[in-house]
Amino acid sequence: MFPRKFGPVLFGLLLSGLMSLLVSGIATVRALGIGAGFALAWAGAWLTSWLLAFPAVLLVAPLARRAVARLVRED
Numbered sequence: 001m002f003p004r005k006f007g008p009v010l011f012g013l014l015l016s017g018l019m020s021l022l023v024s025g026i027a028t029v030r031a032l033g034i035g036a037g038f039a040l041a042w043a044g045a046w047l048t049s050w051l052l053a054f055p056a057v058l059l060v061a062p063l064a065r066r067a068v069a070r071l072v073r074e075d
Contacts, residue, residue, distance in 0.1 A: 008061070016054040019053065028042040028045050
């Protein structure tokens with residue numbers, strides 16, 4: 001197991017991985033259709049998008065947290 005201090009980074013890793021997998025899959029289906037070579041094309045698209053999505057999530061997450069904090073009220 002990982003120490004608690006790595007929680008936000010692990011969350012970003014998992015979130016960016018799953019979201020980029022989903023979005024790249026949809027984009028690959030729309031561009032190529034499901035057929036020969038689909039899985040390889042999807043894997044390539046996913047790895048490329050994950051390499052960009054992971055640091056983006058880490059950079060944008062604090063901004064999103066601050067925006068949400070301003071948009072919600074205390075009960």
